[in-house]
Amino acid sequence: xxxxxxxxxxxxxxxxxxxxxxxxxxxxxxxxxxxxxxxxxxxxxxxxxxxxxxxxxxxxxxxxxxxxxxxxxxxxxxxxxxxxxxxxxxxxxxxxxxxxxxxxxxxxxxxxxxxxxxxxxxxxxxxxxxxxxxxxxxxxxxxxxxxxxxxxxxxxxxxxxxxxxxxxxxxxxxxxxxxxxxxxxxxxxxxxxxxxxxxxxxxxxxxxxxxxxxxxxxxxxxxxxxxxxxxxxxxxxxxxxxxxxxxxxxxxxxxxxxxxxxxxxxxxxxxxxxxxxxxxxxxxxxxxxxxxxxxxxxxxxxxxxxxxxxxxxxxxxxxxxxxxxxxxxxxxxxxxxxxxxxxxxxxxxxxxxxxxxxxxxxxxxxxxxxxxxxxxxxxxxxxxxxxxxxxxxxxxxxxxxxxxx
Amino acid sequence: xxxxxxxxxxxxxxxxxxxxxxxxxxxxxxxxxxxxxxxxxxxxxxxxxxxxxxxxxxxxxxxxxxxxxxxxxxxxxxxxxxxxxxxxxxxxxxxxxxxxxxxxxxxxxxxxxxxxxxxxxxxxxxxxxxxxxxxxxxxxxxxxxxxxxxxxxxxxxxxxxxxxxxxxxxxxxxxxxxxxxxxxxxxxxxxxxxxxxxxxxxxxxxxxxxxxxxxxxxxxxxxxxxxxxxxxxxxxxxxxxxxxxxxxxxxxxxxxxxxxxxxxxxxxxxxxxxxxxxxxxxxxxxxxxxxxxxxxxxxxxxxxxxxxxxxxxxxxxxxxxxxxxxxxxxxxxxxxxxxxxxxxxxxxxxxxxxxxxxxxxxxxxxxxxxxxxxxxxxxxxxxxxxxxxxxxxxxxxxxxxxxxx
Numbered sequence: 001x002x003x004x005x006x007x008x009x010x011x012x013x014x015x016x017x018x019x020x021x022x023x024x025x026x027x028x029x030x031x032x033x034x035x036x037x038x039x040x041x042x043x044x045x046x047x048x049x050x051x052x053x054x055x056x057x058x059x060x061x062x063x064x065x066x067x068x069x070x071x072x073x074x075x076x077x078x079x080x081x082x083x084x085x086x087x088x089x090x091x092x093x094x095x096x097x098x099x100x101x102x103x104x105x106x107x108x109x110x111x112x113x114x115x116x117x118x119x120x121x122x123x124x125x126x127x128x129x130x131x132x133x134x135x136x137x138x139x140x141x142x143x144x145x146x147x148x149x150x151x152x153x154x155x156x157x158x159x160x161x162x163x164x165x166x167x168x169x170x171x172x173x174x175x176x177x178x179x180x181x182x183x184x185x186x187x188x189x190x191x192x193x194x195x196x197x198x199x200x201x202x203x204x205x206x207x208x209x210x211x212x213x214x215x216x217x218x219x220x221x222x223x224x225x226x227x228x229x230x231x232x233x234x235x236x237x238x239x240x241x242x243x244x245x246x247x248x249x250x251x252x253x254x255x256x257x258x259x260x261x262x263x264x265x266x267x268x269x270x271x272x273x274x275x276x277x278x279x280x281x282x283x284x285x286x287x288x289x290x291x292x293x294x295x296x297x298x299x300x301x302x303x304x305x306x307x308x309x310x311x312x313x314x315x316x317x318x319x320x321x322x323x324x325x326x327x328x329x330x331x332x333x334x335x336x337x338x339x340x341x342x343x344x345x346x347x348x349x350x351x352x353x354x355x356x357x358x359x360x361x362x363x364x365x366x367x368x369x370x371x372x373x374x375x376x377x378x379x380x381x382x383x384x385x386x387x388x389x390x391x392x393x394x395x396x397x398x399x400x401x402x403x404x405x
Numbered sequence: 406x407x408x409x410x411x412x413x414x415x416x417x418x419x420x421x422x423x424x425x426x427x428x429x430x431x432x433x434x435x436x437x438x439x440x441x442x443x444x445x446x447x448x449x450x451x452x453x454x455x456x457x458x459x460x461x462x463x464x465x466x467x468x469x470x471x472x473x474x475x476x477x478x479x480x481x482x483x484x485x486x487x488x489x490x491x492x493x494x495x496x497x498x499x500x501x502x503x504x505x506x507x508x509x510x511x512x513x514x515x516x517x518x519x520x521x522x523x524x525x526x527x528x529x530x531x532x533x534x535x536x537x538x539x540x541x542x543x544x545x546x547x548x549x550x551x552x553x554x555x556x557x558x559x560x561x562x563x564x565x566x567x568x569x570x571x572x573x574x575x576x577x578x579x580x581x582x583x584x585x586x587x588x589x590x591x592x593x594x595x596x597x598x599x600x601x602x603x604x605x606x607x608x609x610x611x612x613x614x615x616x617x618x619x620x621x622x623x624x625x626x627x628x629x630x631x632x633x634x635x636x637x638x639x640x641x642x643x644x645x646x647x648x649x650x651x652x653x654x655x656x657x658x659x660x661x662x663x664x665x666x667x668x669x670x671x672x673x674x675x676x677x678x679x680x681x682x683x684x685x686x687x688x689x690x691x692x693x694x695x696x697x698x699x700x701x702x703x704x705x706x707x708x709x710x711x712x713x714x715x716x717x718x719x720x721x722x723x724x725x726x727x728x729x730x731x732x733x734x735x736x737x738x739x740x741x742x743x744x745x746x747x748x749x750x751x752x753x754x755x756x757x758x759x760x761x762x763x764x765x766x767x768x769x770x771x772x773x774x775x776x777x778x779x780x781x782x783x784x785x786x787x788x789x790x791x792x793x794x795x796x797x798x799x800x801x802x803x804x805x806x807x808x809x810x
Contacts, residue, residue, distance in 0.1 A: 016461040050481070056421040058488035065491070068499055069484035072477035076455070079474035083463035086470070094473055099548060143504060 002167040003125065004029055007039040007135065007157035011174040012231040013077050014044030022172075022231065023084035026130060030090060035125045037164065039135040039157040040081055042073025063108035067137070067147045071097065074134035074153070082132050093124040097137035097145070102156065104138035104146045111138060111146035113155065113218075116163035125164075133160065151212030158215045162222035169219070169226035170238075171211065176230045177239035178203070178210055180401045181255045186394055188402050192253055193237075196244035199253050199345050202379045206343035207258025216241070244347055251355055252346040252400035257393045259340045259386065261291065262314040263306055263371070264321050268331035271303040275328060279305065282324050288313045291341075292374040292383065306372065308383060311337060339371065340389040343381040344400055356380055362399040368392045407572040408530065409434055412444040412540065412562035416579040417636040418482050419449030427577075427636065428489035431535060435495060440530045442569065444540040444562040445486055447478025468513035472542070472552045476502065479539035479558070486537050498529040502542035502550070507561065509543035509551045516543060516551035518560065518623075521568035530569075538565065556617030563620045567627035574624070574631035575643075576616065581635045582644035583608070583615055585806045586660045591799055593807050597658055598642075601649035604658050604750050607784045611748035612663025621646070649752055656760055657751040657805035662798045664745045664791065666696065667719040668711055668776070669726050673736035676708040680733060684710065687729050693718045696746075697779040697788065711777065713788060716742060744776065745794040748786040749805055761785055767804040773797045 006029065008022050030036045041047075050069050054061055075096050082092040101117030124131045135153025140146045148155050154171060161169035176191055178200065183189040197220035204213045211228065219226055219241065229238030269275055276295065283290055293307040309317045318335050325333045342363075349355050356373075359380055363370060368391060372383035384392050411434065413427050435441045446452075455474050459466055480501050487497040506522030529536045540558025545551045553560050559576060566574035581596055583605065588594040602625035609618045616633065624631055624646065634643030674680055681700065688695055698712040714722045723740050730738045747768075754760050761778075764785055768775060773796060777788035789797050 016458065019462060053421065053481075054485060054488055057424060057485050058492045060492075062488055062491050065484045065487045065497075065499060068487075068501070069481060072480045072484075075477045075480075076458075076474060079470045079477075080459060080462050082470045082473075083459055083467055086467055087463045087465075092470075094470060096473070096550075145501075 001033065001035050003035040003037065003164055005037045005039065005157050005161040005164075005166045005169045006172060007153055007170065008041065008172045008231060009153065009174070010041040010044050010046065012172050013040060013081070016080070018232075019077075019080050020084050023081060023088055025172075025231070025234070026085060027088045027090050030130055034167075036130050037121060037125070037160060037166070038081065038130065038132045039153055039160060040074060040077040040132060041135050041153040042070075043077055043080075046073040046076070064144060067108045068145050070147050071134070071137045071145045074136055078132050078134045085130055085132070091127075091129045092132055093129045094132045095120065096134045097156070098139035100133045100160075102138035102159070104140055104148070106140045106142055106144075106146070108144070108146055110149040111140065113138060113148065113159050116159055118160065118163045121160065121164060149212070149214075151215065154212050154215035155218060158219045158222075158224050158226060161224045161226070162218070166224070169224055171226055171228045172231040173228060174231065176233065176236050177228050178241075178254070180253065181393060181397045182208065182257070185257065185390065186255070186397045188397060190401065192239050194240045194242070194244065195253055196347050197241060198378055199347055200241055202343070202345045202376070203254055203256060206256045206345065206379065206381060207260065207341065208254065208256040251349050251352050252344045252404070254345050255393060255397045255400060256343050256345070257340055257389050258343070259389060260311045261308050261339055261341050261383065262311045263308050263336040263339050263383065264314075264318055265304060265306040265334045265336070266321055266325045266330045267304045267333070268302045269305065269325065269328045271301050276305060278328065279321065279324050280307075282320050283309075283317060286316060286320060288317045288320070292372050292381065294372050308339070308341070308372065338386045339383050340386045341381050341383055342389065342392045342396060343379055344396060345379050347378055349378050349380065358399060359396060362395050363392055366391050366395045368395075406438065406440050408440040408442065408569055410442045410444065410562050410566040410569075410571045410574045411577060412558055412575065413446065413577045413636060414558065414579070415446040415449050415451065417577050418445060418486070421485070424482075424485050425489050428486060428493055430577075430636070430639070431490060432493045432495050435535055439572075441535050442526060442530070442565060442571070443486065443535065443537045444558055444565060445479060445482040445537060446540050446558040447475075448482055448485075451478040451481070469549060472513045473550050475552050476539070476542040476550045479541055483537050483539045490535055490537070496532075496534045497537055498534045499537045500525065501539045502561070503544035505538045505565075507543035507564070509545055509553070511545045511547055511549075511551070513549070513551055515554040516545065518543060518553065518564050521564055523565065523568045526565065526569060554617070554619075556620065559617050559620035560623060563624045563627075563629050563631060566629045566631070567623070571629070574629055576631055576633045577636040578633060579636065581638065581641050582633050583646075583659070585658065586798060586802045587613065587662070590662065590795065591660070591802045593802060595806065597644050599645045599647070599649065600658055601752050602646060603783055604752055605646055607748075607750045607781070608659055608661060611661045611750065611784065611786060612665065612746065613659065613661040656754050656757050657749045657809070659750050660798060660802045660805065661748050661750070662745055662794050663748070664794060665716045666713050666744055666746050666788065667716045668713050668741040668744050668788065669719075669723055670709060670711040670739045670741070671726055671730045671733075671735045672709050672738070673707045674710065674730065674733045676706050681710060683733065684726065684729050685712075687725050688714075688722060691721060691725060693722045693725070697777050697786065699777050713744070713746070713777065743791045744788050745791045746786050746788055747794065747797045747801055748784055749801060750784050752783055754783050754785065763804060764801060767800050768797055771796050771800045773800075
């Protein structure tokens with residue numbers, strides 16, 4: 001009998017009526033002839049509420065205790081969902097993460113799964129029970145409760161699916177699936193039926209909030225096929241995510257905008273080996289993630305270097321840049337938050353050299369100036385002025401998605 | 406170094422300010438040179454709120470899932486209290502019940518502690534940490550989370566104190582300690598400085614809500630001395646509970662009233678061996694607890710039997726009594742909720758034969774008629790009309806406590 005793993009997020013479990021609805025979906029799946037393992041998040045805003053409570057007591061939020069605290073949220077969901085399933089005449093077995101055999105390292109609040117002992121899950125499935133597992137949590141080698149970081153329930157579901165060789169992992173959510181662009185911003189955005197792991201990963205890095213990257217990386221590594229589906233629209237088929245072959249044509253699968261970017265420019269530093277390294281080593285040591293980098297053409301052995309960081313890290317990055325820049329004798333250091341990043345993503349883009357040109361032309365057509373460009377095998381990103389973002393997003397979506405049916 | 410176990414109830418932890426206050430008390434105790442283990446209940450009304458949530462989903466409240474659900478309440482308290490302790494510069498280690506080595510039987514929602522493996526607690530104490538344990542919960546031989554029933558955190562504290570040979574167990578609460586009578590009803594009521602396990606047990610059975618009886622029985626069995634103290638009045642010394650020798654004089658330590666009693670009378674049944682047994686066997690089979698029984702003097706081989714039960718069980722007891730009574734040919738069966746029970750409790754009462762007489766005289770002096778009487782080694786209870794209850798309570802308190810300084 002095939003096994004299906006279903007994951008329900010907090011917005012799918014935010015009140016008792018929704019929990020009952022979810023229980024019915026689970027029981028229907030079992031009645032179709034599957035063994036079912038369910039992974040749940042904490043109800044609605046529970047996690048945020050617990051964090052706020054903890055902040056009132058100890059603003060430094062000690063991580064070990066925070067994990068113990070937050071892990072209770074998913075346990076409540078497990079218990080209530082089991083109760084709801086049992087009112088429908090099926091037997092359910094609920095497990096906190098540690099009882100489900102999810103072993104992690106000792107890095108509290110961002111633990112990584114080291115292995116899963118699925119023995120107890122399999123044992124209960126064999127008794128014809130529906131197994132409900134608390135997502136987002138595990139147990140460390142020191143026997144302390146750990147959590148996997150925001151969005152960790154997706155990872156729990158994917159990892160369990162890999163460990164028990166599930167036929168499919170279903171990630172239920174409050175949206176219809178993955179779209180060609182944010183449907184709140186581009187009304188022509190379309191649901192994507194199928195997408196590859198790599199494309200989904202790139203989407204996360206370009207500002208499209210879909211799923212925790214670690215969960216997608218895990219799915220890719222262990223080849224776990226999964227589908228992102230709407231909880232409350234039973235007809236919604238969602239987006240299938242799996243390994244995909246490079247296709248001919250239809251290169252671009254999605255377009256995204258990231259408005260949480262900022263740019264730092266260091267003007268007129270010596271253009272000699274090791275200078276760039278000095279800047280980015282300093283930033284790396286402080287765990288600041290640099291996204292795009294450009295260095296202009298050298299003029300008389302001097303160059304300007306620009307790079308982008310997430311806006312949350314701007315202040316720290318700017319201070320560091322000033323320190324290093326002054327040491328290097330830079331003429332000036334500037335920051336700019338008035339930018340955003342427009343990206344297109346698609347498998348096999350590199351096999352179609354015209355894609356970049358089409359993107360730049362599309363932007364030019366609506367008068368948008370490109371400040372920086374970066375490309376990867378399946379992505380092209382352009383930094384533009386923030387005020388041009390909306391216009392750029394829509395035009396690029398029209399060029400690659402709407403005109404490309 | 407001596408160990409002190411402290412237990413804080415839900416009302417002592419109902420908001421973040423109270424949790425910080427409790428943390429300070431704990432740290433002060435450690436600074437006095439003790440090793441400290443703390444047992445906590447769920448914050449304020451958390452347990453009731455979780456039960457209400459569960460009822461909306463599955464009114465039958467499946468017990469295994471309910472235990473998983475309720476156990477989260479104490480875990481939240483553990484995590485927050487540890488955080489609060491750490492802001493004061495002490496190290497704290499928080500344990501859910503199962504990590505603390507509390508092994509129970511498999512009777513969910515009312516599990517009994519079978520043994521405690523205090524190894525992990527001792528290990529953390531030896532590292533100079535304050536150990537905080539979730540009360541009310543343990544783990545069954547089937548590796549499921551169990552709970553110990555209402556008031557179970559007291560039991561957790563006493564049992565841990567026994568297992569780790571603590572010098573003292575402190576039960577912190579929202580009252581000043583144990584009183585000679587309910588201070589809300591008898592304004593002359595006084596705090597009792599010392600009381601024996603047996604007296605405290607009898608008080609619970611006579612309607613005075615002090616502590617879960619199982620916790621007191623456990624303390625008596627393992628000779629764990631404990632003190633019931635106010636959390637928020639640091640000067641309050643509370644009531645010490647321990648094994649006590651029979652003292653001369655000052656026989657009565659407390660007076661109580663129980664208004665949740667009801668009386669059933671079966672009129673005119675054959676006065677022959679086995680008849681009483683038939684009635685009370687039938688009630689016992691249905692788990693109905695009978696408190697007092699009187700059988701009047703036989704008239705021509707017929708007798709009347711009256712007994713009292715808790716008002717919650719009256720309907721069930723009355724139906725059963727009618728069935729058995731009719732079978733025995735009883736003339737009539739009546740119920741009466743217009744009664745209450747006045748009790749006096751004191752070690753060594755039986756060595757002072759005048760005590761019962763003094764109680765009856767005190768009641769007679771204020772015109773209160775006695776309907777039923779029962780006595781034990783350390784207790785005398787009288788059933789009187791409900792309307793006489795207040796007057797009877799005050800007069801008996803005056804006779805034995807106020808006049809007996």
